Amino acid sequence: MLSKLLIANRGEIAVRIIRTAKALGYRTVAVYSEADARSLHVELADEAVCIGPAQVAASYLNAEAVIDAARKTCADCIHPGYGFLSENAGFANACKEAGLVFIGPPSGAIELMGSKRRSKIAMQQAGVPVVPGYEGNNASNDELIAAAADIGYPLMIKASAGGGGRGMRLVNHESELTDNIKRARSEAKQAFGDDELILEKAVIEPRHVEIQVFADRHGNAVYLGERDCSVQRRHQKVVEEAPSPYVTPELRAAMGEAAVKAALACGYEGAGTVEFLVDKERNFYFLEMNTRLQVEHPVTELITGQDLVAWQLAVAEGRTLPLRQEEIQLNGHAIEVRLYAEDPANGFTPQTGPLYEFKPAESEGLRFDTGVRSGDTVTPHYDPMLAKVIAWGENRDEARRRLIRALEDTTVFGVTTNRYFLSRIIADETFGAGEATTAFLQQGFSNDPSLQPQKPDIRELALAACVLDHGTSGQTAWSNAPATMTPMKLESGDTIVELLVSRTGKRLTFTMDDTRHDLVLESQQDGLLCIIDNGVRQHCQYHREGVSLYLQTSGRSWSVRDVTHQPAAGADAAGSGRVQASMDGGIIEVLVEPGQSVRQGEALVILEAMKMEHPVKADRDGIIGQVFANKGDQVRRSQLLVEITAEQPAEQKTQP
Structure with missing residues (x-):
């Protein structure tokens, strides 16, 4: 019998594993980096051990430090979650050598399936179709x-x-x-x-469909239906659902049997996912096998009624699978989206900074898996996922409707998120019809408003002005004297707009250029503004932090800064040649040097942040003046990296 579980991970997956482990009576141990000392998973565990600095190579990828933490706390088993060391055969072996039970498959299966090259060869030999x-x-x-x-x-x-x-x-x-x-x-x-x-x-416009498999050490293996993960951006999943709207019962059985065949061929134990591409004729091809729990496992849990982490622990203790294949039933429909700190309207740039307020929606059929809460800080060191938002329904439309509302009603103030982008996908007609392929976001969805910078309109500016004028206490400085026009300056992005505000009783009038908007203020308190707009009573949530104001209503979020009483400040115009870091991160390559000619759009520096490479490009044609970045530097968002001048270098100028 195992009794104390160390979770070799962080964030939402660590929190999720801790909750099941506690429910089953296990004692739990968290590990954390210095940057995660106040994280939710650390607070929830019975014990916690710091394993190094923020850099993943020195902490969450430091197998020796993780195993040492298990020794210190007398843990007898380790759950790796996903990512980090979860598919590291060497770590699985190190656990075994240290007398620890690794909650995952044997190292041989990890090693084989961890190589796309070797796994494809093995699947061909096992009779599984491959690309x-x-x-x-x-x-x-x-x-x-x-x-x-x-x-x-x-x-x-x-x-x-x-x-x-x-x-x-x-x-x-x-x-x-x-x-x-x-x-x-x-x-x-x-x-x-x-x-x-x-x-x-390349299989053109395929469906990405994966099969959840489970195997025990007694030779039993089953599949628990499929998940459709076709909605992707840069090959990373955005939306996952189960069952797939594209898969027929016959195709499900064929893919499930192929997935079980793949698991048995490599002597598998525990939870695994066999991923397939499915073409327009419903032919399917092996893509890869993930030898761990998937990010999207909650949709499978919701339609099967099974706790997959509990299954993992049972298999690790040597027990047989909880159910036989014929006992596994699918019920209803579940859809999951990944709520990220990123800005879809600006190339999905990862966002860092304080999370002033985070309040998940609460309703029937909803599940939030998260590792953050209000007051946390989103750092550049790790994946920017804030939460997984999952909705279940008796049918697909009910699940969609619940998920859209959950996204619209979830409060996130501070960092920019992809919340609006996600709600637009789920509400899209193509997705609603079950016709979204891996090309969906790049083709049919590419012109969606959520992917374009949207400046606040007069109504949204009016709501902001309403809050800023009345402060956070709900008290007004206005009187019932005849209305006077009061100017207000609000900064939105790199634009400053001027509003004229007047009030008579509870009615406020906002004028911008030739546009006018009227609101009736009903109440304002505790971050909630209640107004009547064109005869309709509505609510707007907000959070004020100094001169910055964050608002959201009807699924839309926006922010402004009150610069009414601030002097005009100069700013580098677009195309100024002062090229800055687009986010916090590390410089992994500098591609230019002083005196070099460059064209607008040419990559100057490669910045690594949140496990992805991001080219920083020239904003104008010209000559490289100075380079302020070096390979290996850690830089902050908006830090000056390169200066471009339209002039030729001084030494090249012709002397008079």
């Missing part, structure tokens, strides 16, 4: 280029050792191949410490 491609052992760039000519275009470059879209590139033309191989190798090396690549023929 045509090239899986040469440690193929050189020249070998990949030669193989690409045989495969044809479009094709996919993939990091053999990883997933999550890192080290992955779609190549449409031969001219793009060499540079994409270079970028894929670099990203794979940064993310996984292994730059081996494979090539695959």
Whole structure:
């Protein structure tokens, strides 16, 4: 019998595992980096051990420190969650050597399935269909280029050792191949410490459908239905649902049997996910096997009524699977979205900073898996996911409707999130019809308003002015004397707008240029503004932090700064040549040097943040004046990296 579980992870998955473990009577141990000392998972665990500084290589990826924490606390088993050490065969072996039970499959299965190259070969031998491609052992760039000519275009470059879209590139033309191989190798090396690549023929506009499998050490294996993960951005999942609206009962059985065959072929134990691509003719192809619990496992739990972490612990203790295949029933529909601190309207730039308020919606059929709460800070060190929002319904439309409302009613003030973007996807007609493929976001959804910067309109500015004028106490400085026009300046993004505000009793009038909007103020207290707009009583939530104001209503969020009493401040205009860091992160490559000519849009620096590479590009044509960044530097958002001048360097000017 196991009794004390150490969770070798952080954030929402650590919190989720702790809750099941406690319910089953286990004592729990959290590990944390110095940056996570006040995190929710640390607070919820019975014991916690600091394992190093913020950098993942020195903390959450430090296998020796994790095992030492288990020794200190007398833990007898380790759950790796997902990411970090969860698919590290060496860590699984180290646990075994230390006398600890690893909550996962044998190291041999991890090692085999951790290599896209070797796993494809193994699946071919097991009779599982795979995507045509090239899986040469440690193929050189020249070998990949030669193989690409045989495969044809479009094709996919993939990091053999990883997933999550890192080290992955779609190549449409031969001219793009060499540079994409270079970028894929670099990203794979940064993310996984292994730059081996494979090539695959690109399956155009497929469905991404995965099968949840479970196996025990007694030779039993089952599948628990499928999850449709087709809505993706840069090969990273955005929406997951179960069951898939595209999968027929016959296809489900065929894919499930193939997934079980894959698990048995590698001597699998515990939870695993076999991922497939499904084409327009419903042919399916093995993509990869994730030898751990998936981020999206809650949708499977909601439609099967099973706790998959409890299943993992049972298998780790040597028990047989809780259910046989014929006993597994699917009930209703569940959809999950990943709420991220990122700005979809500005290229999905990761966001960092304080989370002033975070209040998940509460209603029937909702589940929030999160590792954050109000007052936390989103740092650049880790994945920017704030929560997984999951809705269950008797049918797909009910689940969709509940999820849209959950997103609209969840309060997030501080960092920008993808909340509005997610609600727009779930409400979209193509998604509603069950017709979204992996190309959906890039094609049919690419012009959605959530992907474009939206300046607050007169109504939203009026709501902000209403709050700012009355302060946070709900008391007004206005009187019932005849109305006077009072100017107010609000900054939204890089734009300052001027409003004229007047009031008669409870009625406020806001004028901007030739546009006017009237509101009746009913009440304002505790971060909730109640107004009547065009005869309709409505609410607007807000949070004020100094001169900054955050608001949300009807699913929309926006923020303004009150600069009415501030002097005009100069700012670098777009195209100024002062190229700044778009986010907190680390410099992994500097591509230019002083005196070099550059064109607008050319990459100058490669910035790594939140496990992804982000090119920082020139905002104008010109000559590189100064470079302030060096490889290995840690930089802050808006830090000056490169200066571009339109002039030629002084030494090149012609003397009079």
